[in-house]
Amino acid sequence: MLQKAYGLLTRLYPRPFWEKYEEELTLVFAARGRRERKRGSFAFASFLVWTVADVLLSSTRMHLRNALTALGLGFRGVGRALGRALNGDLSQDIRFSFRRLKIRPGFSATAILYLALGIGANTVIFGVVDTLVLRPLPFEEPERLVRLYGSTPGNSSLQHLSARIAEELSEMEAFEETAVLDFGFMAMAGKENAEVVSVGSVSPNFFGLLGIQPVLGSGFDSPGFSIPDYNLVVLSYDFWRARFEHDATIISSTIVLDGSSYRVVGVLSEDFEDPAGGVGGYTQLWRPRDFANDGIGDRWLGVIGRLAPEVSVENANAAADAAAQAMALMYPDALMEGFRIIAVPLHEAIWGDVRSSLLVLLFAGGIVLIVGCVNLAGLLLANGLERSQEMVTRTALGAGRWRIVRQLMIENAMLVVFGGAFGVLLANSGLGFLQLLQNQIPRLADAQLSFIVVAFAVALSAIIALIFGLPPAMASSSPAMAGALRSGPGARGKSRRTVRLRSLLVGSQLTVSLTLMVIALISMKSFRLLSEVDTGYEPRGVFTFQLSLPRSTYSNNEAITVFQDALLERLASVPGVEAVAAVDKIPLGTRSNCSGFRVLGLPALELGEWTCAERRVATPGYFSTMGIDLLRGRDFTAGDNQRAERVAVVNRAFANLVWPGENPIGKQVAWHSERVEWSTIVGVVADVRHFGLDTPPQPEVYSPHPQAPDGRMTFVIRAPGVTQILRHARAAVAELDRSVPLRLAQDMERFTEQWITPYRAALIAAAAITLLAIALTLIGVSGVLAHAVSQRRPEIGIRLAMGAGPREVGWMVVKHGLKIGGLAVAVSLLPSLALAKIMSAFLYGLSGFEVPSFLIATSAIVSLVILMSYLPAHRAARINPAEVLRDL
């Protein structure tokens, strides 16, 4: 089927050419396509784009060549002519064209603006899409890689799995191999203080599964070692460049992480991408880890897998599902009933969230291009026809016909060149603007202007310039037009047709603008809702930092608790600090840590299926420090320590899930594990959005810190107005233990803002694009109406002479505008509503057809059309009938 499409595409070539070569072209395309498809779906997609661009470019070239040959020039001739600086017809024409464009700055500027916007917008968008989506992952046969997640009933997030589960999966036929990964931080000993580095802990076959070879060193599979060595580390390229300055002797040297020595055995290549990545920075070091001691229920790892040959993702999912069910039966305490495993293609796992936004972006870009081109077409058409008088005069005075046409085409060409150049400039800044989203999408930093897209957009505009510029140029320079020197009925007939044509063009622009406005309004609504989402906490005046206590020095719970309590005390004593506490994970940006739980007193059947909740650990005072409302009961106190009764605080989502309508205080919960420890619920807090603004809050259970110590905690300080609070914090930590580094020190308010910024940026972009498109369209509307008025001068004059009032005449003009507008509204009704329905499927907070947005857009457009028709109407009313009658 693609072959047929390509065959049709070849019709773009001049007829004699495609008649001769269409078959061969299609065969070659098919053969090459088969070859590219074997290299992967992304290679295939790039091939398709390349081939289409190839056709467009070479066909344009061919047409241009033919046209120029007909005009007595060749490509080479043009080149030589341009090289001649002095006289010569061509350079004169160029200078003349340039002057003509300068004389009419309104026309030129508008045309260039249309071109620039269309070209610019599409260049940016395609550049982004190309960088993010079309580029295949830098692994071997990336289409056979999947990311595996766990899921449990009642919880909508994709969850981690365990190393044991990964092992079981790799034994299955559907999977060739699996590997696990975990992301964390360690302290790397440096010259003065410890430095915090991000470390990926993986199973030893991780890089082998991905098919990655380090550019330096041999990686984890060091030859000659039969006993697996886990004190190895591989550096990322950027880390090696920044910290070790490309020093190749780093291989086989040692670095110290968290107090233990690790031998450097490799450096990854520059284009390596973290398969768990896509969000949140990059991993600086990788080390192998032995996960043998993990139980099957210790689900805290990411799992990637390589599908066996000829196995599809659907097959893999079915197999994984069966395995999950079997495992749940075999280990009912660790995995609950309803436990499932899901396989997602790796590319989608990384970029899936972004894809829907990209689609919208692509669509918007297409619309802007269409609006721009249609505007341009109308403009060129009108321009060509208006100048027919001038052209005919020149012909009568002896100018060669081709000379005139050539000069007009040069004018159009200049517009295209300037428009394209300006568009590329806009695209450049557009890309810069998009990089605001960088903290969410790191790959965006590599986004570059794609040459193919620029070429495509320019080619498109050139084609339009040819299509809409050439015929009027040809027509107006025809000797047969000599009759048009007189404004006879023939001329008026032609003008009427022009007006109708232009009205049609503008009408279609209005339709597009209206649709675009509806889309923008909907997007704005969604974005606005998203940015106003109640996060559940109060970030103003709150600062946080993370501490990771090295396991070698703090190997037991006692040591951890002692250190953290001491630190909390010190921090609380800093002047200006209102409250201090610690929690294991702060809101926003956390990945799921969902664990199964049990509820005392509720038989399994009544609860339905087992569900899981997020585990959290917090010190007393955390909720008030973070500004999370306590809805019922009490917070943790110092009395909730290891020796006391086990307690817990749950969030509202949890309470509503398990005991809807009841008071959960006093009830008991326990985590699903071999040794069941019941905790009594003592309080209920408000829901916090831990996973992102558009993810609904999940049920959570907090345990007090002494009862579930964690060496990695984030400390939260409420100290509004205290500058340098983090410096105090660093000092306090250093006082206790110099080797423990502070990391992720941040201002909670700014951090929260960062999450909203991309949405806000997108909102601004949507608004900007819409406003521009509408502005351009409305200029077009007033242009058409003004043109109509000037063409209908005789008719209007007669009407006025016959006693019609000026108001009547003005109303005629307005009616014309409204007719166009009304038609546009009618035509855009269906597409707008359909689009709204489609978009509401994947934008936050929308539902159904969003009729109010459509109505708003419609009334806006209609009122603007009326506004635009004011001036032409006014001018029509002021026509002096006597003058007009005289001219007839």
Next chain:
Amino acid sequence: MVLKDLSDVLPLSTKSFHILMAVAERPLNGYQIMLKVEENSDGVVRVGPGTLYESLHRMAERGFVNEVESAGGERADGRGQRFYRISPLGKKVLAAEVDRLSADLRIAGKLRGIRV
């Protein structure tokens, strides 16, 4: 088509040059030319089908290559496919272009610090 002298057509574009080289030894069909060009240049020079046939068409018009129906008994897909063979004129043009390039290289070789 009669050329006044070869300076009218030189320098050849990279694509034309590579395509001519591809068919210099034996006749090839379009797909084969495409692959040969990429192979010869280690993937540096890529021609799409459209550009390829555009060039072939032009070169055929100017007499650098001849179109041959299924040369040497090779039939791809069982259908008569067009094969392209370099013509004597094409050989002259190719030789002239190689001379030109070599001359440039010789000059570059004389520069200190540049290895040719």
